[in-house]
Each structure stands twice: as structure tokens, then as C-alpha cells.
Amino acid sequence: MFNMLRSLWQYRHFVLSSIRNELISRFASSKLGGLWMIINPLAQVAIYALILSNVLSAKLPGIDNKYAYAIYLMAGLLAWNLFSEIVSRCLNLFVEQGNLMKKMSFPRIALPTIVTGSCILNNILLFIAMLGIFALLGHQFSATMLWLIPLTLVVLILSLGLGLILGIMNVFVRDIGQGFPIILQVWFWFTPIVYPESIIPESYRGLLMLNPMYPITSAYHKVLVYNQSPDLIHIASIFGVALALMLVSLFLFRQASAEMVDVL
Amino acid sequence: MSLLKVDNLGKAFRSYRSEWLRFARWLGLPTKPSEEHWVLRHINFAIEAGEAIGIIGQNGAGKSTLLKMITGTLQPTEGQVQINGRIAAILELGMGFNPELTGRQNVFHAAGLMGFNPQQIQDAMADIEAFAEIGEYFDQPVRAYSSGMQMRVAFAVATAYRPEILIVDEALSVGDSYFQHKSFSRIREFQEQGTTLLIVSHDRNAIQSLCDRAILLENGAVIKDGNPEEVFDFYNAIIAEKENATVEVKKLDNGKVQTSSGTGEARIEEIALYNSKGEVADFIAVGEQLELKIKVKIYQDIETLVLGYGIKDRLGQVMYGTNTWHTNQVINNPKAGNSYHFKIAFAANFGVGSYSVVLALHAQDTHLESNYDWRDLSLIFNVVNLEKVQFSGCSWLPSEISVK
Numbered sequence: 001m002f003n004m005l006r007s008l009w010q011y012r013h014f015v016l017s018s019i020r021n022e023l024i025s026r027f028a029s030s031k032l033g034g035l036w037m038i039i040n041p042l043a044q045v046a047i048y049a050l051i052l053s054n055v056l057s058a059k060l061p062g063i064d065n066k067y068a069y070a071i072y073l074m075a076g077l078l079a080w081n082l083f084s085e086i087v088s089r090c091l092n093l094f095v096e097q098g099n100l101m102k103k104m105s106f107p108r109i110a111l112p113t114i115v116t117g118s119c120i121l122n123n124i125l126l127f128i129a130m131l132g133i134f135a136l137l138g139h140q141f142s143a144t145m146l147w148l149i150p151l152t153l154v155v156l157i158l159s160l161g162l163g164l165i166l167g168i169m170n171v172f173v174r175d176i177g178q179g180f181p182i183i184l185q186v187w188f189w190f191t192p193i194v195y196p197e198s199i200i201p202e203s204y205r206g207l208l209m210l211n212p213m214y215p216i217t218s219a220y221h222k223v224l225v226y227n228q229s230p231d232l233i234h235i236a237s238i239f240g241v242a243l244a245l246m247l248v249s250l251f252l253f254r255q256a257s258a259e260m261v262d263v264l
Numbered sequence: 265m266s267l268l269k270v271d272n273l274g275k276a277f278r279s280y281r282s283e284w285l286r287f288a289r290w291l292g293l294p295t296k297p298s299e300e301h302w303v304l305r306h307i308n309f310a311i312e313a314g315e316a317i318g319i320i321g322q323n324g325a326g327k328s329t330l331l332k333m334i335t336g337t338l339q340p341t342e343g344q345v346q347i348n349g350r351i352a353a354i355l356e357l358g359m360g361f362n363p364e365l366t367g368r369q370n371v372f373h374a375a376g377l378m379g380f381n382p383q384q385i386q387d388a389m390a391d392i393e394a395f396a397e398i399g400e401y402f403d404q405p406v407r408a409y410s411s412g413m414q415m416r417v418a419f420a421v422a423t424a425y426r427p428e429i430l431i432v433d434e435a436l437s438v439g440d441s442y443f444q445h446k447s448f449s450r451i452r453e454f455q456e457q458g459t460t461l462l463i464v465s466h467d468r469n470a471i472q473s474l475c476d477r478a479i480l481l482e483n484g485a486v487i488k489d490g491n492p493e494e495v496f497d498f499y500n501a502i503i504a505e506k507e508n509a510t511v512e513v514k515k516l517d518n519g520k521v522q523t524s525s526g527t528g529e530a531r532i533e534e535i536a537l538y539n540s541k542g543e544v545a546d547f548i549a550v551g552e553q554l555e556l557k558i559k560v561k562i563y564q565d566i567e568t569l570v571l572g573y574g575i576k577d578r579l580g581q582v583m584y585g586t587n588t589w590h591t592n593q594v595i596n597n598p599k600a601g602n603s604y605h606f607k608i609a610f611a612a613n614f615g616v617g618s619y620s621v622v623l624a625l626h627a628q629d630t631h632l633e634s635n636y637d638w639r640d641l642s643l644i645f646n647v648v649n650l651e652k653v654q655f656s657g658c659s660w661l662p663s664e665i666s667v668k
Contacts, residue, residue: 014376021373025364028405105336105351106377172283255290258339262277 004250007107015110019117037122038129041081045073048194067137068225074130075224076193076217082123082152083159083213084184089115090163091180094171098264108257112164116156123152134224147223147230154239155216161245168249168256172263191217212238266310267460268334268429272343273307275329276300303329304484307343313428316461318471318492320499321481327464330481331431334462349428352378354419363407367398367417370406374421388424395450396420397443412440419447426454431462471496472648500546529566530598530625530636534559535643537621548612549650550660556608556643560625562598566636569595571606572624577658578617584610585622589629613660614647621645 008015027033049070090112094101097111127148131141170176191213197205208214215238219230278297280286285295304326311317321327332338334345335353361370371392375385393402396416398409406414423430432451451474455461465471471478471492478495480488482502488495539545540553548554560571574585588594588606595604621643627634652660 010379011376013382014373014379017373017376021362021365021369024369025362028364102332102337104377106379169283169287172286252290259278259286261338 004107004109004254008109008113011107011110014106015113015117018110018114019121022114022118023121034125037125041077041126042129042133045070045077048073052194067139071134071137071139072196072221072225073194074133075220076191078123078127078130078224079151079155079217079220080188080191080193080213081126082119082155083216084188085119085122086116086156086159087163087166088181088184089119090160090167091170092177093163093167094260094264095174095177098171098261101261102264108260109253112160112167115163116160120152120156142227144223144227144229147219151216151219151223151230151235154235154242157246158212158216158238158242161242161247161249164249165245165252168252168260171256171260187211187213192221193217212241266346267313267348268311269346270307270309270330270334270343271346273330273333273340273345274302274305274342275326275333275338276302276305276341302484304333304481305342307486309479309486309489311429311460311462313460314455314458315477316455316475317463318475318478318495319462319464319481320466320471320478320495322502325481326484327481328433331433331462331464334429335431347429350425351429351431352422352425352427353431354422354433361406361414361418364405366405367396367402367409368393371417371421374418375424378421378425380425384425392417392420392424395424395446412443416443419443423447423450423454426457426459428458429460429462430454431464433464472650496547527634527636529564529634530560530562530569532558532623532625532637532639532642533561533603535621535623535639537643537645546645548645548647550612550614550616550647550652551662552612554610554612556606556610556621558606558608558623560604560606562600562602562604564600566598566627566634567596568627569598569604569636570626570628572626573608574622575614576620576622577614578619581658582622583614583619583658587624587626587629612647615656615658615660616647616649617658618644618646 023034027036030036032039052069093111093115101108101111134141166176166180170180191211192200192208197208197214197218200208215231215234219235222228222230277300278286279299279301280295281298286297289295307330319327319330329338331353333340334347335351336345362373365373368389371389372382372385375388376382380388396402396413396419398413398416401409401413402417406417409417430451451461455474461474463471463474475492478488478490478492479486480495480499488498535556535558536544537546537548538555538557539548556573558571558573560569562569570587570589572585572587572589575583577583598604620641623637623639623642625636625638627636649655652662
């Protein structure tokens with residue numbers, strides 16, 4: 001484990017330049033360039049807001065801003081986008097980079113690190129854009145939002161742990177790469193992001209606790225919509241789960257890295 | 265201590281009845297692979313600083329698996345590789361180049377992938393740009409490059425820092441000849457400065473001119489380790505055996521390998537090429553004295569017999585050819601059952617390349633009339649430049665240049 005970190009440190013410049021190159025090449029020869037990174041999720045927000053706000057706005061309790069639903073949506077999507085982007089990119093990471101892994105010798109751990117870095121960067125830019133829109137909607141920045149820093153960290157560890165496990169297994173069983181995006185879609189709709197949890201019937205609401213993304217989105221909601229501190233016990237428990245997944249994934253990564261190249 | 269030591273190295277690719285059994289094994293459960301396919305096994309050798317080693321072998325012999333284990337992209341199943349120094353590989357040039365980035369940015373990226381820090385890369389950048397010689401393209405996106413330009417940049421990065429061990433794959437033969445020459449001289453420069461070379465190639469000429477040792481791999485084992493000439497001869501023997509075409513073409517009278525055109529009154533029975541040491545050879549040094557020995561058997565009484573021979577290059581152009589009519593050595597009234605042994609001595613004053621021998625038996629000065637037997641490609645030999653000055657072209661015309 002220590003060796004892994006040390007070699008990663010030696011390759012820190014490579015990781016940084018890869019993240020930069022990824023940005024450059026993604027937006028090369030597009031007029032709006034980096035703006036697309038923000039336009040896409042915001043368009044998603046606009047669509048949901050347009051279609052669902054009339055249905056749902058009345059049911060969003062405890063806030064009197066008439067744009068409350070849009071803010072609620074954005075808060076949930078900020079968390080979900082980070083999660084789903086990291087998981088789905090890790091899922092295909094080793095298969096996509098197979099050629100490179102077969103031909104060049106470099107610390108493999110650099111690959112997920114690059115993914116993480118570029119996803120975080122995206123998320124930060126998205127957050128800044130959201131702050132701008134919040135301001136337009138009359139929802140000001142507050143110190144409570146600093147809670148997002150530890151929350152982001154929890155999302156990161158959770159998604160990286162899960163993504164790495166799936167990504168490693170996907171090298172050997174490619175069905176995972178095809179099947180998991182479907183699960184991710186379902187998962188999205190089973191997490192209160194576009195709807196408030198209050199519309200779930202009381203008797204089923206307990207099931208939400210089985211969804212590791214639920215405590216996270218609800219913490220994002222509390223922080224961004226209601227300006228309250230998140231429920232620390234929930235966050236701590238999900239942090240524990242995330243940490244456990246992360247350790248399992250690193251253990252698997254060490255066990256599997258020799259064999260991964262064999263089958264790529 | 266050796267620079268590189270390969271100790272009982274082996275690589276097996278394992279397959280499982282179900283991939284879940286593989287996952288279970290990582291978690292420590294004692295599951296067994298359903299099949300183990302050993303690509304390499306019991307490989308041992310050591311390489312000292314400054315050596316140049318050619319690795320040869322047929323496709324599938326395990327060359328690339330061996331190289332991948334040495335560079336560290338593949339993990340050995342058993343045994344180990346000990347390396348005391350930095351390895352650079354010119355295996356897949358241009359790996360990981362991003363078409364949207366400029367040459368300079370890609371160089372930065374590629375050198376980072378090799379583990380260098382920005383300062384080191386900055387320091388080498390001017391050299392890399394100068395070596396690649398692609399002018400202002402260096403600051404344009406790689407998608408605008410020709411494949412040759414991409415090759416140049418890739419080679420320039422791969423060899424920007426002198427490694428202790430340099431692995432050169434056949435990729436080297438890509439690119440225009442000017443750059444090929446340039447890259448070869450850089451490799452030689454490294455070698456002079458003490459870099460050990462590991463070269464994989466089927467090109468005997470390249471290996472013999474660069475290497476002082478060769479390792480022959482066959483079916484995942486080292487079957488010969490010694491001086492390149494000896495190893496290559498052995499390798500060719502294996503190939504010849506496999507292709508069922510021996511260096512000496514023998515006993516065509518069984519009727520099965522009848523490749524002749526002709527009426528068959530007289531037939532070529534045996535043909536062999538001997539070098540100056542009197543050994544059968546298919547690799548010949550420029551200028552070496554050769555003897556072509558041909559055995560002819562007469563099947564019917566004929567009036568006259570003329571033997572013609574010619575030597576063609578790989579494109580089929582005749583380099584030289586004559587016959588016994590022109591040399592006034594016509595055999596008159598040969599009787600059925602007689603055999604004649606012809607010996608043609610000549611010097612291999614050819615350029616480097618592959619040549620074939622064409623033979624003909626006929627009655628007059630040309631084979632247009634009474635063509636008894638005609639063999640194209642009856643024998644193939646290769647000319648390599650071992651001790652002459654570097655030259656181009658298909659003929660060896662020794663010259664002396666004086667400067668005033």
C-alpha cells in the first residue's frame with residue numbers, strides 16, 4: 001500500500017498533466033469549450049424543473065423560495081453526478097486503457113487517480129456554476145456550504161471504491177460493464193433526487209436506508225436547500241461503508257493487477 | 265552484479281471454468297485454474313553492461329512475452345527478473361499519443377508516462393524537438409501529422425534520456441530511410457556510452473551488425489545462446505526444416521516435387537551453394553567466394569547439353585547469367601544414365617539483399633529450343649555486409665576515393 005502511494009507520488013506530474021490534457025482534448029475545436037461541462041448538467045436541471053416542478057413543488061416542505069424545487073434538484077444532482085461519473089468511468093477504465101497497460105510500465109494506480117482528479121474538477125466547476133444560479137434565484141452562499149468539502153470526500157471514496165471493484169471485475173467479466181449502467185439508472189430513480197423523500201409512502205421509507213446514496217443526497221439537500229448541518233450519524237456510517245469498499249477495492253487491485261494485463 | 269538477470273522465468277496464462285473462481289482465488293480461496301498455458305518457462309540468462317543482444321525466434325516463440333516481463337508490464341508467474349538500472353523500450357512508438365494535443369504537449373505527456381518530472385522534460389525538450397526535425401509541426405496537433413512524423417517524435421521521446429537497457433523492437437524499420445539511419449546512429453551512440461541493447465528482429469543484417477550475442481527462443485524456451493552468426497544459422501535450420509525446403513534441393517527424381525518445366529531428357533538432380541569454407545550456406549558475405557554445385561542426370565540420349573544459370577534479385581531482375589554455350593563447354597552426345605557435376609565458382613559481388621538462382625538445361629545457346637529442364641528459384645541465398653564499407657545498390661564495385 002505504501003509502495004503504491006510512493007510510486008503515485010513519483011508520477012504526480014504525469015497525473016496532473018493527464019488531467020489537463022483530458023480537459024484540453026475533450027474541448028479541442030469546440031467553440032464553447034469548457035462551458036459544455038456546465039451546460040450539460042444544467043440543461044438536465046432545466047428539463048426536470050420544467051417538467052416536474054408543477055407536479056412536485058407543492059410537496060417540497062419547509063422552504064418558501066418559489067424556485068425551491070430547482071435548487072433541490074441541483075443539490076441532488078451535484079452529488080449524483082460526481083458519484084455516477086466516477087463509477088461509470090472506473091467501470092471501463094482498465095478495459096479502455098488496456099493497450100497502454102500492456103505496452104508501458106507505469107504505476108497502474110495513476111489511472112484511477114487521473115479519473116478522480118478530472119471528475120472532481122468537473123464537480124467543482126459545476127458547483128461554481130450552481131452558486132451563480134442560486135444567486136440569481138435569490139439563494140445566497142452561506143458558511144454551511146463548507147460542509148460540502150467533507151461530503152464530497154465521502155462521495156469520492158464511496159464511488160471510487162465501488163468503481164474500482166467493478167472496473168477490475170469488468171476486465172474479466174465484461175457483462176459488468178454492460179449491465180451496471182442499467183443498475184445505475186435504476187439507482188438514480190430510487191434515490192430522492194428529482195422527487196422529495198416525502199412522496200414515498202411512510203411504510204417504504206425505511207428501505208431508503210439501504211441505499212448508500214440516500215444519506216449523501218439528503219445531506220446535500222440539507223446543506224444546500226435548507227442551510228442546515230447534515231445528520232452526522234448518517235454521514236459517519238456511510239463514510240464507514242465507503243472506507244470499507246475502498247479498502248476492499250485496493251486489496252483487489254493489488255491482487256488483480258498482475259492478471260489484468262494477461263486478459264486485456 | 266549483472267545489469268539484468270532473468271532467473272528461472274516462466275509465464276503461464278491461466279483460465280478458469282468461471283471467472284468467479286478467479287475472484288475467489290484473490291480472496292484467498294483455494295480454487296484451481298482449469299487450464300494453464302505456459303508461454304515461457306525456465307528462462308535463465310544474465311546480461312552485463314554494454315552488451316548488445318539479439319532476441320530471435322519464430323512468431324509465437326515467446327519473444328514479446330519475455331520483453332514485456334523485462335519491461336515490467338507483465339508479471340511473471342514464476343521466477344524473477346532483476347534489473348539494476350532504467351529500462352527504455354522502443355516497442356510501440358507513439359503509444360498514448362493524443363491526436364488533439366500538439367507534438368510538444370504529447371512529448372510532455374509521454375515523458376511523464378516514462379516517469380520524468382517537468383524539469384527533466386523541459387531540459388530535454390529542445391533536444392527532442394531538434395532530433396525529431398519536424399519543424400513547426402511540433403506545435404501543431406498530432407492529428408495533422410503523417411505517420412512518419414509521429415514516428416519521429418515518438419522515437420525522439422523514447423530515446424531522449426539514455427537508459428541502462430534499451431529494448432528495440434522491429435518497429436525500428438518503420439519510417440523513412442534518413443530517419444532510420446539517424447535512429448540507428450543514436451542507438452549505436454547509446455551502445456558506445458555503455459547502454460545494453462536488447463533487439464528483437466528477424467533481420468539478420470541488423471542483428472549481426474549491432475549485436476555481439478543472440479538468444480534463440482523456440483516454444484517458450486531458450487534453445488541457443490551464443491554468437492549471432494551461429495545462432496542465426498541454427499535458427500534458419502529450424503525454419504528450413506519447418507518449411508520442408510532444405511538449403512540443398514535434393515532428389516527431385518521421386519516425381520513429387522517436380523517443379524521443372526521442360527522436356528526432361530536431362531534433369532537437374534542436386535544443387536547446392538557452398539561458401540569459401542566449403543560449407544553449405546544461405547547467408548553470404550559481400551564479396552565472398554562461392555561455389556554453386558549442380559548435378560545433372562541424363563535420361564535420354566541427346567545431341568548437346570548446355571547448362572545455363574542466372575542470379576536474380578528479389579524483384580526478379582537478372583544480376584548476371586551465362587551458359588556453357590558461351591563459355592564453349594557444350595557437352596556433346598551425352599548418353600542416358602550419365603551424370604555430370606558442374607561447379608560454378610564466383611564471387612558474391614552483390615549488394616545486401618536476397619537473391620535466387622535460376623537454372624536451365626537446354627541444347628543450344630538459348631533455352632527457346634529443346635528446353636530439357638528449367639528451374640526458377642531453385643535456390644535462395646542472402647547477402648549480408650559483414651566487413652565491407654557501408655554501400656547501397658545491388659552490386660559490390662569496390663572503389664577507392666582520394667581527396668586532394
